[in-house]
Amino acid sequence: MNTRTPTPWARIAFGIDENGGAPILVKAIRRGRRLTFSRANPEELSAPQPRAVLAACLFQRESFTRWLVAPIASPRKARTVFHSLLDIQLPFSVEDCQVALLAMGPTPDHTGTRGLVVGARRADITKRLESLSTAGFDPHLLDHEGIALWSRGLAEIPPIPGNGTARILIYSGIDRVTFVIGQGKEFMTAHTMRLWDPDAILRILKSSFPVQPEITQWIGSGPGTARPGETASHYAALMARWPGTMKVVNEPDAFLARALAARALTPGSTPCNLRTGRFLHPVLAEWNERQPYRWAIACLAAGLLLCLVNLAWQVAISHRLSLAQQTLRSLAVGITGSPRGLPVGQEVLTAKRAMEAKTRDMEPFLTASERPLQRLLNAILTAAREEGVSIETMTLGLKNGVIHGIAPKLGQGEKMARRLNGDDWTSMIERKESSPGDERVAFVIGMGRAREKK
Protein backbone atom coordinates (compact mmCIF):
# COMPACT_ATOMS: atom_id res chain seq x y z
CA MET A 1 0.00 0.00 0.00
CA ASN A 2 1.71 3.16 -1.20
CA THR A 3 0.44 6.33 0.39
CA ARG A 4 1.13 9.91 -0.63
CA THR A 5 3.73 11.85 1.28
CA PRO A 6 2.39 14.67 3.48
CA THR A 7 4.11 17.10 1.09
CA PRO A 8 3.46 15.87 -2.47
CA TRP A 9 4.41 19.25 -3.89
CA ALA A 10 8.00 19.01 -2.61
CA ARG A 11 10.84 18.39 -5.06
CA ILE A 12 13.68 18.99 -2.62
CA ALA A 13 13.86 17.68 0.94
CA PHE A 14 16.40 18.27 3.66
CA GLY A 15 16.72 15.61 6.32
CA ILE A 16 18.29 16.55 9.63
CA ASP A 17 19.93 14.30 12.21
CA GLU A 18 20.87 16.43 15.23
CA ASN A 19 23.59 13.95 16.15
CA GLY A 20 24.12 15.19 19.67
CA GLY A 21 24.61 18.82 18.73
CA ALA A 22 26.62 18.32 15.54
CA PRO A 23 23.78 18.28 13.00
CA ILE A 24 24.08 16.23 9.84
CA LEU A 25 22.04 17.67 6.98
CA VAL A 26 21.28 15.74 3.77
CA LYS A 27 19.61 17.23 0.72
CA ALA A 28 17.53 14.97 -1.52
CA ILE A 29 16.34 16.06 -4.96
CA ARG A 30 13.57 14.21 -6.78
CA ARG A 31 13.89 13.87 -10.57
CA GLY A 32 11.01 11.72 -11.77
CA ARG A 33 11.23 8.62 -9.62
CA ARG A 34 14.91 9.01 -8.83
CA LEU A 35 16.38 10.63 -5.77
CA THR A 36 19.82 12.12 -5.56
CA PHE A 37 21.40 12.82 -2.20
CA SER A 38 24.09 15.26 -1.20
CA ARG A 39 25.40 16.70 2.05
CA ALA A 40 24.05 20.19 2.76
CA ASN A 41 24.98 23.11 4.99
CA PRO A 42 22.45 24.70 7.34
CA GLU A 43 22.96 27.95 5.35
CA GLU A 44 21.21 26.38 2.41
CA LEU A 45 18.00 26.33 4.42
CA SER A 46 17.96 30.08 4.80
CA ALA A 47 17.68 30.62 1.04
CA PRO A 48 13.98 30.64 0.01
CA GLN A 49 13.11 27.44 -1.82
CA PRO A 50 9.37 27.17 -2.44
CA ARG A 51 9.31 23.45 -3.22
CA ALA A 52 11.69 22.37 -0.47
CA VAL A 53 10.84 20.81 2.89
CA LEU A 54 12.81 20.11 6.01
CA ALA A 55 12.20 16.81 7.79
CA ALA A 56 13.32 16.04 11.32
CA CYS A 57 12.29 13.18 13.60
CA LEU A 58 11.16 12.37 17.08
CA PHE A 59 13.69 10.11 18.71
CA GLN A 60 12.69 6.68 19.77
CA ARG A 61 13.10 7.62 23.45
CA GLU A 62 10.47 10.39 23.22
CA SER A 63 7.94 8.44 21.14
CA PHE A 64 6.36 5.02 20.89
CA THR A 65 5.34 2.42 18.31
CA ARG A 66 2.69 -0.22 18.85
CA TRP A 67 1.15 -2.99 16.80
CA LEU A 68 -2.52 -3.03 17.81
CA VAL A 69 -4.79 -5.99 17.14
CA ALA A 70 -8.55 -5.52 17.03
CA PRO A 71 -10.73 -8.65 16.89
CA ILE A 72 -12.72 -7.10 14.05
CA ALA A 73 -12.22 -8.08 10.41
CA SER A 74 -13.54 -4.81 9.00
CA PRO A 75 -10.66 -2.28 8.78
CA ARG A 76 -13.11 0.65 8.98
CA LYS A 77 -14.60 -0.61 12.23
CA ALA A 78 -11.21 -1.68 13.60
CA ARG A 79 -9.89 1.83 13.10
CA THR A 80 -12.49 3.15 15.52
CA VAL A 81 -11.30 0.86 18.36
CA PHE A 82 -7.56 1.35 17.89
CA HIS A 83 -7.74 4.56 19.92
CA SER A 84 -9.17 2.76 22.95
CA LEU A 85 -6.78 -0.18 22.56
CA LEU A 86 -3.84 2.23 22.50
CA ASP A 87 -5.12 4.03 25.56
CA ILE A 88 -5.06 0.75 27.48
CA GLN A 89 -1.48 0.00 26.44
CA LEU A 90 0.04 3.41 27.15
CA PRO A 91 1.22 4.44 30.63
CA PHE A 92 -0.16 7.94 29.94
CA SER A 93 -3.38 9.21 28.43
CA VAL A 94 -3.68 8.94 24.69
CA GLU A 95 -5.55 12.25 24.77
CA ASP A 96 -2.20 13.93 25.53
CA CYS A 97 -0.58 12.34 22.50
CA GLN A 98 -0.20 13.04 18.82
CA VAL A 99 -0.84 9.67 17.15
CA ALA A 100 -0.60 8.38 13.57
CA LEU A 101 -1.81 5.07 12.15
CA LEU A 102 0.87 4.06 9.67
CA ALA A 103 -0.19 0.65 8.41
CA MET A 104 -3.18 -1.61 8.69
CA GLY A 105 -3.93 -5.13 7.52
CA PRO A 106 -5.69 -8.35 8.40
CA THR A 107 -4.31 -10.68 11.06
CA PRO A 108 -2.77 -13.93 9.72
CA ASP A 109 -5.99 -15.83 10.48
CA HIS A 110 -8.10 -13.05 8.86
CA THR A 111 -10.38 -12.80 11.89
CA GLY A 112 -9.08 -9.45 13.05
CA THR A 113 -7.26 -6.32 11.96
CA ARG A 114 -3.85 -5.17 13.08
CA GLY A 115 -2.46 -1.68 12.77
CA LEU A 116 0.90 -0.05 13.34
CA VAL A 117 0.57 3.11 15.43
CA VAL A 118 3.26 5.65 16.23
CA GLY A 119 2.91 8.60 18.50
CA ALA A 120 4.42 10.90 21.07
CA ARG A 121 3.25 13.00 23.97
CA ARG A 122 2.43 16.54 22.93
CA ALA A 123 4.80 17.81 25.63
CA ASP A 124 7.66 15.86 24.01
CA ILE A 125 6.75 17.18 20.58
CA THR A 126 6.76 20.72 21.94
CA LYS A 127 10.16 20.15 23.55
CA ARG A 128 11.50 18.64 20.35
CA LEU A 129 10.30 21.53 18.23
CA GLU A 130 11.75 24.02 20.71
CA SER A 131 15.08 22.22 20.69
CA LEU A 132 15.11 22.27 16.89
CA SER A 133 14.09 25.91 16.86
CA THR A 134 16.94 26.77 19.23
CA ALA A 135 19.32 25.06 16.82
CA GLY A 136 17.83 27.21 14.02
CA PHE A 137 15.61 24.63 12.38
CA ASP A 138 11.88 24.78 11.70
CA PRO A 139 11.00 21.38 10.22
CA HIS A 140 7.91 20.98 8.07
CA LEU A 141 7.70 17.29 8.95
CA LEU A 142 8.34 15.42 12.17
CA ASP A 143 8.92 11.79 11.28
CA HIS A 144 9.59 8.88 13.62
CA GLU A 145 13.18 7.74 14.08
CA GLY A 146 12.60 3.98 14.22
CA ILE A 147 10.18 3.90 11.29
CA ALA A 148 12.45 6.14 9.18
CA LEU A 149 15.49 3.92 9.88
CA TRP A 150 13.55 0.76 9.06
CA SER A 151 12.04 1.97 5.76
CA ARG A 152 15.34 3.43 4.49
CA GLY A 153 17.11 0.24 5.52
CA LEU A 154 14.72 -1.76 3.32
CA ALA A 155 15.40 0.61 0.40
CA GLU A 156 19.19 0.44 0.69
CA ILE A 157 19.75 -3.15 1.83
CA PRO A 158 16.96 -5.47 0.67
CA PRO A 159 15.96 -8.22 3.10
CA ILE A 160 17.28 -11.74 2.63
CA PRO A 161 14.49 -13.77 1.01
CA GLY A 162 12.89 -16.41 3.18
CA ASN A 163 10.14 -16.64 5.74
CA GLY A 164 11.00 -15.72 9.27
CA THR A 165 14.28 -13.96 8.54
CA ALA A 166 15.11 -11.68 11.44
CA ARG A 167 16.41 -8.26 10.53
CA ILE A 168 18.00 -5.95 13.08
CA LEU A 169 19.04 -2.44 12.09
CA ILE A 170 21.25 -0.66 14.59
CA TYR A 171 21.77 3.06 14.51
CA SER A 172 24.81 3.94 16.55
CA GLY A 173 24.70 7.67 17.27
CA ILE A 174 26.83 10.04 19.35
CA ASP A 175 24.29 10.24 22.16
CA ARG A 176 22.20 7.08 21.67
CA VAL A 177 21.97 3.62 20.17
CA THR A 178 18.66 2.88 18.48
CA PHE A 179 17.86 -0.53 17.12
CA VAL A 180 14.91 -1.61 15.04
CA ILE A 181 13.73 -5.21 14.84
CA GLY A 182 11.71 -6.67 12.03
CA GLN A 183 10.90 -9.85 10.21
CA GLY A 184 11.36 -9.89 6.45
CA LYS A 185 9.99 -6.54 5.33
CA GLU A 186 7.77 -6.01 8.35
CA PHE A 187 8.66 -3.61 11.13
CA MET A 188 8.20 -5.18 14.57
CA THR A 189 9.55 -2.84 17.22
CA ALA A 190 12.17 -0.20 17.90
CA HIS A 191 14.16 0.57 21.06
CA THR A 192 16.80 3.01 22.11
CA MET A 193 19.49 3.24 24.83
CA ARG A 194 22.03 5.86 25.76
CA LEU A 195 25.04 3.51 25.51
CA TRP A 196 25.88 0.23 23.84
CA ASP A 197 24.41 -2.58 25.90
CA PRO A 198 24.64 -5.93 24.07
CA ASP A 199 22.90 -7.72 26.92
CA ALA A 200 19.90 -5.42 26.71
CA ILE A 201 19.77 -5.81 22.93
CA LEU A 202 19.89 -9.61 23.21
CA ARG A 203 17.24 -9.59 25.90
CA ILE A 204 14.86 -7.62 23.67
CA LEU A 205 15.72 -9.83 20.70
CA LYS A 206 14.86 -12.94 22.69
CA SER A 207 11.54 -11.44 23.70
CA SER A 208 10.77 -10.63 20.05
CA PHE A 209 11.95 -14.02 18.78
CA PRO A 210 11.33 -16.75 21.44
CA VAL A 211 12.86 -19.19 18.92
CA GLN A 212 15.98 -17.87 17.26
CA PRO A 213 15.35 -17.60 13.48
CA GLU A 214 17.55 -19.56 11.06
CA ILE A 215 18.73 -16.40 9.34
CA THR A 216 19.46 -13.07 10.97
CA GLN A 217 20.45 -9.99 9.05
CA TRP A 218 22.39 -7.39 11.05
CA ILE A 219 22.60 -3.90 9.55
CA GLY A 220 24.85 -1.22 10.95
CA SER A 221 24.36 2.52 10.55
CA GLY A 222 24.87 5.83 12.28
CA PRO A 223 27.86 8.07 12.99
CA GLY A 224 29.12 5.61 15.63
CA THR A 225 29.63 2.96 12.97
CA ALA A 226 32.39 5.16 11.56
CA ARG A 227 34.43 4.49 14.71
CA PRO A 228 35.70 1.10 13.59
CA GLY A 229 37.38 -0.37 16.64
CA GLU A 230 34.76 0.36 19.24
CA THR A 231 31.64 -0.43 17.22
CA ALA A 232 33.20 -3.46 15.53
CA SER A 233 33.84 -5.01 18.91
CA HIS A 234 30.22 -4.36 19.92
CA TYR A 235 28.91 -6.02 16.75
CA ALA A 236 31.35 -8.92 17.19
CA ALA A 237 30.09 -9.44 20.74
CA LEU A 238 26.47 -9.41 19.56
CA MET A 239 27.04 -11.74 16.62
CA ALA A 240 28.95 -14.20 18.74
CA ARG A 241 25.80 -14.72 20.77
CA TRP A 242 23.23 -14.20 17.97
CA PRO A 243 24.90 -15.20 14.69
CA GLY A 244 23.90 -13.74 11.36
CA THR A 245 25.12 -11.79 8.34
CA MET A 246 26.36 -8.25 8.86
CA LYS A 247 26.22 -5.29 6.51
CA VAL A 248 26.90 -1.61 7.01
CA VAL A 249 24.98 0.93 4.96
CA ASN A 250 26.81 3.36 2.65
CA GLU A 251 27.73 6.62 4.35
CA PRO A 252 26.44 5.33 7.70
CA ASP A 253 26.82 8.68 9.51
CA ALA A 254 24.25 10.38 7.18
CA PHE A 255 21.86 7.41 7.18
CA LEU A 256 19.13 8.88 9.41
CA ALA A 257 19.21 12.29 7.69
CA ARG A 258 19.09 10.52 4.31
CA ALA A 259 16.15 8.42 5.49
CA LEU A 260 14.20 11.50 6.61
CA ALA A 261 14.88 13.39 3.36
CA ALA A 262 13.93 10.37 1.21
CA ARG A 263 10.70 9.72 3.13
CA ALA A 264 9.64 13.35 2.68
CA LEU A 265 9.84 12.96 -1.11
CA THR A 266 8.71 9.42 -1.86
CA PRO A 267 5.36 7.80 -1.31
CA GLY A 268 5.77 4.67 0.75
CA SER A 269 3.94 2.21 2.91
CA THR A 270 4.54 4.11 6.18
CA PRO A 271 4.52 7.87 5.64
CA CYS A 272 4.62 9.65 8.95
CA ASN A 273 4.28 13.21 10.17
CA LEU A 274 3.65 13.83 13.84
CA ARG A 275 3.71 17.58 13.35
CA THR A 276 0.00 17.83 12.79
CA GLY A 277 -2.95 19.42 14.51
CA ARG A 278 -1.87 22.41 16.57
CA PHE A 279 1.78 21.69 15.66
CA LEU A 280 1.13 21.85 11.93
CA HIS A 281 3.74 23.90 10.10
CA PRO A 282 2.30 27.14 8.67
CA VAL A 283 3.41 26.20 5.14
CA LEU A 284 1.56 22.88 5.31
CA ALA A 285 -1.42 24.60 6.93
CA GLU A 286 -1.57 27.08 4.07
CA TRP A 287 -1.17 24.28 1.55
CA ASN A 288 -4.01 22.34 3.18
CA GLU A 289 -6.18 25.45 3.21
CA ARG A 290 -5.60 25.97 -0.49
CA GLN A 291 -6.30 22.36 -1.36
CA PRO A 292 -10.07 22.84 -2.01
CA TYR A 293 -9.20 25.71 -4.37
CA ARG A 294 -6.74 23.50 -6.19
CA TRP A 295 -9.34 20.78 -6.62
CA ALA A 296 -11.92 23.28 -7.82
CA ILE A 297 -9.46 24.76 -10.31
CA ALA A 298 -8.47 21.27 -11.48
CA CYS A 299 -12.18 20.43 -12.04
CA LEU A 300 -12.68 23.71 -13.86
CA ALA A 301 -9.65 23.06 -16.05
CA ALA A 302 -10.79 19.48 -16.74
CA GLY A 303 -14.28 20.71 -17.66
CA LEU A 304 -12.93 23.42 -19.94
CA LEU A 305 -10.52 20.97 -21.54
CA LEU A 306 -13.35 18.52 -22.18
CA CYS A 307 -15.46 21.31 -23.72
CA LEU A 308 -12.56 22.43 -25.91
CA VAL A 309 -11.67 18.93 -27.07
CA ASN A 310 -15.29 18.18 -27.92
CA LEU A 311 -15.82 21.46 -29.73
CA ALA A 312 -12.61 20.90 -31.69
CA TRP A 313 -13.85 17.43 -32.57
CA GLN A 314 -17.22 18.82 -33.72
CA VAL A 315 -15.49 21.44 -35.87
CA ALA A 316 -13.13 18.86 -37.36
CA ILE A 317 -15.99 16.47 -38.13
CA SER A 318 -18.18 19.14 -39.68
CA HIS A 319 -15.20 20.33 -41.77
CA ARG A 320 -14.61 16.76 -42.93
CA LEU A 321 -18.27 16.26 -43.78
CA SER A 322 -18.36 19.54 -45.66
CA LEU A 323 -15.23 18.55 -47.63
CA ALA A 324 -16.78 15.18 -48.48
CA GLN A 325 -20.00 16.93 -49.55
CA GLN A 326 -18.05 19.39 -51.72
CA THR A 327 -16.21 16.52 -53.41
CA LEU A 328 -19.50 14.71 -54.07
CA ARG A 329 -21.11 17.83 -55.46
CA SER A 330 -18.22 18.69 -57.76
CA LEU A 331 -18.14 15.10 -59.07
CA ALA A 332 -21.91 15.16 -59.63
CA VAL A 333 -21.73 18.55 -61.39
CA GLY A 334 -18.99 17.11 -63.63
CA ILE A 335 -21.44 14.36 -64.64
CA THR A 336 -24.73 16.26 -64.90
CA GLY A 337 -23.09 19.40 -66.29
CA SER A 338 -25.03 21.77 -64.01
CA PRO A 339 -25.20 22.49 -60.28
CA ARG A 340 -28.96 22.94 -60.53
CA GLY A 341 -31.30 20.16 -59.42
CA LEU A 342 -28.71 18.49 -57.20
CA PRO A 343 -30.27 18.01 -53.77
CA VAL A 344 -27.89 17.08 -50.93
CA GLY A 345 -27.75 13.34 -50.48
CA GLN A 346 -29.21 12.67 -53.97
CA GLU A 347 -26.01 13.25 -55.93
CA VAL A 348 -25.50 9.63 -56.98
CA LEU A 349 -29.13 9.14 -57.98
CA THR A 350 -29.21 12.38 -59.99
CA ALA A 351 -25.89 11.61 -61.64
CA LYS A 352 -27.00 8.07 -62.52
CA ARG A 353 -30.20 9.39 -64.14
CA ALA A 354 -28.20 11.92 -66.11
CA MET A 355 -25.79 9.18 -67.17
CA GLU A 356 -28.60 6.91 -68.36
CA ALA A 357 -29.88 9.64 -70.67
CA LYS A 358 -26.35 10.41 -71.88
CA THR A 359 -25.59 6.74 -72.52
CA ARG A 360 -28.73 6.38 -74.64
CA ASP A 361 -27.67 9.39 -76.68
CA MET A 362 -24.09 8.11 -76.97
CA GLU A 363 -25.11 4.70 -78.31
CA PRO A 364 -24.45 5.43 -82.02
CA PHE A 365 -20.94 6.61 -81.18
CA LEU A 366 -20.17 3.70 -78.87
CA THR A 367 -21.59 1.08 -81.24
CA ALA A 368 -19.61 2.43 -84.17
CA SER A 369 -16.37 2.87 -82.30
CA GLU A 370 -16.35 -0.25 -80.13
CA ARG A 371 -18.07 -2.52 -82.70
CA PRO A 372 -19.22 -5.17 -80.23
CA LEU A 373 -21.51 -6.94 -82.71
CA GLN A 374 -18.90 -7.08 -85.46
CA ARG A 375 -16.54 -8.78 -83.04
CA LEU A 376 -19.23 -11.24 -81.99
CA LEU A 377 -20.15 -12.04 -85.58
CA ASN A 378 -16.49 -12.69 -86.43
CA ALA A 379 -16.15 -14.89 -83.34
CA ILE A 380 -19.27 -16.92 -84.27
CA LEU A 381 -18.19 -17.45 -87.85
CA THR A 382 -14.65 -18.46 -86.80
CA ALA A 383 -15.92 -20.84 -84.09
CA ALA A 384 -18.44 -22.43 -86.51
CA ARG A 385 -15.76 -22.98 -89.14
CA GLU A 386 -13.24 -24.44 -86.69
CA GLU A 387 -15.73 -26.68 -84.87
CA GLY A 388 -17.35 -27.96 -88.10
CA VAL A 389 -20.75 -26.52 -87.29
CA SER A 390 -23.23 -25.34 -89.94
CA ILE A 391 -25.21 -22.24 -89.07
CA GLU A 392 -28.76 -22.30 -90.46
CA THR A 393 -30.03 -19.00 -89.21
CA MET A 394 -28.63 -16.39 -86.92
CA THR A 395 -30.20 -13.26 -85.41
CA LEU A 396 -27.92 -10.96 -83.43
CA GLY A 397 -28.74 -7.76 -81.59
CA LEU A 398 -26.76 -5.54 -79.27
CA LYS A 399 -28.19 -7.30 -76.24
CA ASN A 400 -29.00 -10.84 -77.32
CA GLY A 401 -28.80 -13.30 -80.13
CA VAL A 402 -30.02 -16.72 -81.33
CA ILE A 403 -28.10 -19.18 -83.50
CA HIS A 404 -29.74 -22.23 -85.08
CA GLY A 405 -27.12 -24.71 -86.14
CA ILE A 406 -26.41 -28.34 -87.08
CA ALA A 407 -23.36 -30.40 -86.13
CA PRO A 408 -22.34 -34.06 -86.58
CA LYS A 409 -22.25 -34.36 -82.78
CA LEU A 410 -23.77 -32.28 -80.01
CA GLY A 411 -20.29 -31.95 -78.45
CA GLN A 412 -19.19 -29.76 -81.35
CA GLY A 413 -22.12 -27.39 -80.77
CA GLU A 414 -21.40 -27.35 -77.06
CA LYS A 415 -17.76 -26.55 -77.71
CA MET A 416 -18.78 -23.68 -79.95
CA ALA A 417 -21.16 -22.35 -77.27
CA ARG A 418 -18.38 -22.49 -74.69
CA ARG A 419 -16.07 -20.54 -76.99
CA LEU A 420 -18.69 -17.76 -77.22
CA ASN A 421 -18.81 -17.40 -73.45
CA GLY A 422 -16.66 -14.52 -72.43
CA ASP A 423 -16.49 -11.23 -70.60
CA ASP A 424 -19.21 -9.66 -72.73
CA TRP A 425 -21.50 -12.52 -73.63
CA THR A 426 -22.93 -15.66 -72.08
CA SER A 427 -24.37 -18.48 -74.10
CA MET A 428 -26.54 -21.55 -73.55
CA ILE A 429 -27.04 -24.46 -75.90
CA GLU A 430 -30.21 -26.49 -76.31
CA ARG A 431 -30.68 -29.61 -78.42
CA LYS A 432 -33.49 -29.57 -81.01
CA GLU A 433 -35.29 -32.20 -83.05
CA SER A 434 -33.34 -33.01 -86.23
CA SER A 435 -35.08 -33.35 -89.61
CA PRO A 436 -36.24 -36.91 -90.34
CA GLY A 437 -33.43 -38.90 -91.89
CA ASP A 438 -30.77 -36.40 -90.87
CA GLU A 439 -28.22 -38.00 -88.53
CA ARG A 440 -26.75 -34.66 -87.56
CA VAL A 441 -27.71 -32.95 -84.32
CA ALA A 442 -29.72 -29.72 -84.44
CA PHE A 443 -29.27 -27.18 -81.67
CA VAL A 444 -30.02 -23.62 -80.68
CA ILE A 445 -27.53 -21.35 -78.94
CA GLY A 446 -29.09 -18.48 -77.03
CA MET A 447 -26.85 -15.56 -76.21
CA GLY A 448 -27.15 -12.60 -73.89
CA ARG A 449 -24.95 -9.63 -73.05
CA ALA A 450 -23.22 -10.54 -69.80
CA ARG A 451 -22.97 -6.91 -68.68
CA GLU A 452 -24.08 -3.70 -70.19
CA LYS A 453 -21.11 -2.35 -72.12
CA LYS A 454 -21.37 1.40 -72.06
Added chain:
Amino acid sequence: MKKNKSTLIKLWIVAGLSLAAGLLLTVHSISELSRVTELLARKAADARELSVLRLQVGRDQTLLEVYSHYPAMPTPFETLARSTLSGAAMTTRTTTTLPSVPGWIAKKVSVDFTDITGDDLGRILETAGAAQPPWGLVEATLFASPTAGRVAKATLVMESAERQEP
Protein backbone atom coordinates in the same frame (compact mmCIF):
# COMPACT_ATOMS: atom_id res chain seq x y z
CA MET B 1 -12.81 33.85 6.06
CA LYS B 2 -16.45 34.23 5.10
CA LYS B 3 -15.41 35.93 1.88
CA ASN B 4 -12.98 33.08 1.16
CA LYS B 5 -15.72 30.55 1.67
CA SER B 6 -18.12 32.31 -0.68
CA THR B 7 -15.34 32.57 -3.31
CA LEU B 8 -14.68 28.87 -2.95
CA ILE B 9 -18.39 28.06 -3.33
CA LYS B 10 -18.58 30.21 -6.47
CA LEU B 11 -15.46 28.54 -7.83
CA TRP B 12 -16.93 25.09 -7.20
CA ILE B 13 -20.19 26.09 -8.91
CA VAL B 14 -18.31 27.30 -12.01
CA ALA B 15 -16.07 24.21 -11.94
CA GLY B 16 -19.08 21.92 -11.58
CA LEU B 17 -20.88 23.62 -14.44
CA SER B 18 -17.86 23.44 -16.71
CA LEU B 19 -17.29 19.80 -15.82
CA ALA B 20 -20.97 19.00 -16.44
CA ALA B 21 -20.86 20.83 -19.78
CA GLY B 22 -17.68 18.97 -20.73
CA LEU B 23 -19.20 15.61 -19.79
CA LEU B 24 -22.44 16.38 -21.65
CA LEU B 25 -20.49 17.35 -24.75
CA THR B 26 -18.41 14.18 -24.45
CA VAL B 27 -21.53 12.02 -24.18
CA HIS B 28 -23.01 13.85 -27.17
CA SER B 29 -19.80 13.34 -29.19
CA ILE B 30 -19.67 9.63 -28.33
CA SER B 31 -23.33 9.17 -29.30
CA GLU B 32 -22.69 11.04 -32.57
CA LEU B 33 -19.59 9.01 -33.40
CA SER B 34 -21.29 6.03 -35.05
CA ARG B 35 -23.66 8.26 -37.06
CA VAL B 36 -20.81 10.45 -38.31
CA THR B 37 -18.64 7.45 -39.14
CA GLU B 38 -21.50 5.91 -41.11
CA LEU B 39 -22.21 9.19 -42.90
CA LEU B 40 -18.56 9.64 -43.86
CA ALA B 41 -18.35 6.04 -45.08
CA ARG B 42 -21.50 6.54 -47.18
CA LYS B 43 -20.17 9.75 -48.68
CA ALA B 44 -16.86 8.03 -49.48
CA ALA B 45 -18.74 5.17 -51.21
CA ASP B 46 -20.85 7.72 -53.14
CA ALA B 47 -17.69 9.55 -54.18
CA ARG B 48 -16.19 6.29 -55.47
CA GLU B 49 -19.36 5.56 -57.47
CA LEU B 50 -19.44 9.08 -58.89
CA SER B 51 -15.75 8.85 -59.82
CA VAL B 52 -16.52 5.80 -61.97
CA LEU B 53 -19.37 7.68 -63.68
CA ARG B 54 -17.12 10.71 -64.11
CA LEU B 55 -14.55 8.51 -65.91
CA GLN B 56 -17.30 7.38 -68.24
CA VAL B 57 -18.26 10.99 -68.94
CA GLY B 58 -14.60 11.66 -69.72
CA ARG B 59 -14.51 8.73 -72.14
CA ASP B 60 -17.69 9.95 -73.87
CA GLN B 61 -16.25 13.44 -74.21
CA THR B 62 -13.04 12.05 -75.72
CA LEU B 63 -15.14 10.07 -78.21
CA LEU B 64 -17.14 13.15 -79.21
CA GLU B 65 -13.87 15.07 -79.57
CA VAL B 66 -12.62 12.37 -81.99
CA TYR B 67 -15.91 12.48 -83.94
CA SER B 68 -15.72 16.28 -84.21
CA HIS B 69 -12.62 15.84 -86.41
CA TYR B 70 -14.47 13.58 -88.86
CA PRO B 71 -16.58 14.94 -91.74
CA ALA B 72 -20.01 16.03 -90.57
CA MET B 73 -21.88 13.40 -92.61
CA PRO B 74 -20.94 9.74 -92.74
CA THR B 75 -20.30 8.20 -96.15
CA PRO B 76 -23.57 6.41 -97.08
CA PHE B 77 -23.34 2.72 -96.13
CA GLU B 78 -24.55 1.61 -99.57
CA THR B 79 -21.64 3.50 -101.19
CA LEU B 80 -19.17 1.81 -98.87
CA ALA B 81 -20.70 -1.63 -99.51
CA ARG B 82 -20.73 -1.17 -103.28
CA SER B 83 -17.12 0.05 -103.29
CA THR B 84 -16.17 -3.16 -101.42
CA LEU B 85 -18.30 -5.58 -103.42
CA SER B 86 -18.87 -4.67 -107.03
CA GLY B 87 -22.11 -6.13 -108.23
CA ALA B 88 -23.46 -7.37 -104.89
CA ALA B 89 -27.20 -7.92 -104.69
CA MET B 90 -28.09 -5.28 -102.13
CA THR B 91 -31.33 -3.55 -101.20
CA THR B 92 -31.67 -0.71 -98.76
CA ARG B 93 -34.85 -1.23 -96.83
CA THR B 94 -35.08 1.75 -94.49
CA THR B 95 -33.08 4.77 -93.41
CA THR B 96 -34.04 6.52 -90.19
CA THR B 97 -32.63 9.39 -88.17
CA LEU B 98 -32.90 9.53 -84.38
CA PRO B 99 -32.01 12.21 -81.82
CA SER B 100 -28.62 11.87 -80.15
CA VAL B 101 -26.38 14.08 -78.02
CA PRO B 102 -26.87 17.83 -78.63
CA GLY B 103 -25.50 18.79 -82.06
CA TRP B 104 -25.64 15.23 -83.43
CA ILE B 105 -28.22 12.86 -84.87
CA ALA B 106 -28.05 9.07 -85.15
CA LYS B 107 -28.47 7.58 -88.61
CA LYS B 108 -29.72 4.00 -88.99
CA VAL B 109 -29.85 2.03 -92.21
CA SER B 110 -31.17 -1.48 -92.82
CA VAL B 111 -29.69 -3.29 -95.85
CA ASP B 112 -30.46 -6.76 -97.31
CA PHE B 113 -27.78 -8.81 -99.07
CA THR B 114 -28.66 -11.93 -101.02
CA ASP B 115 -26.34 -14.81 -101.80
CA ILE B 116 -23.20 -13.34 -100.36
CA THR B 117 -20.13 -15.08 -98.96
CA GLY B 118 -19.26 -14.84 -95.30
CA ASP B 119 -15.87 -13.36 -96.22
CA ASP B 120 -17.53 -10.59 -98.23
CA LEU B 121 -19.81 -9.76 -95.35
CA GLY B 122 -16.76 -9.49 -93.12
CA ARG B 123 -15.02 -7.17 -95.60
CA ILE B 124 -18.11 -4.91 -95.81
CA LEU B 125 -18.28 -4.63 -92.03
CA GLU B 126 -14.52 -3.96 -91.89
CA THR B 127 -14.78 -1.14 -94.46
CA ALA B 128 -17.84 0.35 -92.69
CA GLY B 129 -16.07 0.27 -89.36
CA ALA B 130 -12.96 1.97 -90.76
CA ALA B 131 -14.93 4.82 -92.37
CA GLN B 132 -14.85 8.31 -90.85
CA PRO B 133 -17.25 8.57 -89.11
CA PRO B 134 -17.57 4.79 -88.78
CA TRP B 135 -20.69 2.65 -89.15
CA GLY B 136 -21.47 0.17 -86.40
CA LEU B 137 -23.48 -3.05 -86.68
CA VAL B 138 -26.62 -2.87 -84.55
CA GLU B 139 -28.47 -5.95 -85.71
CA ALA B 140 -27.73 -8.86 -88.03
CA THR B 141 -29.97 -11.64 -89.39
CA LEU B 142 -28.38 -14.38 -91.51
CA PHE B 143 -29.91 -17.35 -93.37
CA ALA B 144 -27.59 -20.10 -94.54
CA SER B 145 -27.23 -21.03 -98.17
CA PRO B 146 -27.03 -24.66 -99.32
CA THR B 147 -23.65 -23.71 -100.81
CA ALA B 148 -20.89 -23.94 -98.25
CA GLY B 149 -19.37 -20.60 -97.15
CA ARG B 150 -22.26 -18.55 -98.51
CA VAL B 151 -25.19 -16.80 -96.92
CA ALA B 152 -28.53 -16.95 -98.70
CA LYS B 153 -29.78 -13.75 -97.15
CA ALA B 154 -28.24 -11.31 -94.68
CA THR B 155 -29.97 -8.28 -93.20
CA LEU B 156 -27.65 -5.82 -91.51
CA VAL B 157 -28.81 -2.81 -89.49
CA MET B 158 -25.99 -0.25 -89.34
CA GLU B 159 -25.73 2.93 -87.31
CA SER B 160 -23.58 6.06 -87.52
CA ALA B 161 -23.62 9.64 -86.22
CA GLU B 162 -24.08 12.83 -88.21
CA ARG B 163 -23.00 16.23 -86.99
CA GLN B 164 -25.56 19.01 -87.23
CA GLU B 165 -23.84 22.15 -88.44
CA PRO B 166 -25.04 25.21 -86.48
